[in-house]
Amino acid sequence: MQKNRIIIKGNREGLNAVININAFSDFEDMLNALIEKLSKGKRFYKGAILTITTELKYMKARDIRKLKDVLFDTFMIKDCIFQDSEEEKNKVFTGVFEGRTKFVHKTIRSGQMVKYPGNLVIIGDVNPGAEIYAAGNIIVFGKLRGIVHAGSDGNSKAIIAALKLQPQIIDIAGVINRGAEDDYEPAYPEVAKLKNNYISVEPYTPNKYI
Structure with a gap:
């Protein structure tokens, strides 16, 4: 198993989950790993604003919706924001039809x-x-x-x-x-x-x- 596939760290807005999506076999593999990692401090995430930083070009709209549902329902976070990873963040925001x-x-x-x-x-x-x-x-x-x-x-x-x-x-x-x-x-x-x-x-x- 690769280390540092998911890193949770704090920022001024709340919490940031940095996900190396290429380290997973598919979306379900990533989702299960994220649930496992967040479950270790489940009460800590209640009411928090969580930013997901990853390469969004590898995530489908239905996957993002499913991920949000899990975060809201299971961990009761206040808000979920998606942003591109370091190598992608300088690109133009493309979510004008369905985005954050x-x-x-x-x-x-x-x-x-x-x-x-x-x-x-x-x-x-x-x-x-x-x-x-x-x-x-x-x-x-x-x-x-x-x-x-x-x-x-x-x-x-x-x-x-x-x-x-x-x-x-x-x-x-x-x-x-x-x-x-x-x-x-x-x-x-x-x-x-x-x-x-x-x-x-x-x-x-x-x-x-x-």
């Missing part, structure tokens, strides 16, 4: 900043003077009137959506536009995305962006 997502249940006020290396869902308003960054999509269930950066590490497929899309500055993968200077208020939800290297804003249509 953070929910923020509050209004982001002027002077406040929120950053997340995945998709970001804000249930509340983003006030003028507030700034939000996400490596993936940004969805706001409220008024988006601040400065917003989606696809912040370069993913041009990222979108920005809001019930009231009224940003001061909007940025998708480095393409930047200023918001309208008048008092126009949309009457319906809108989605901003890149089209031919410019930002296009369209009315939200159910199922179109899924």
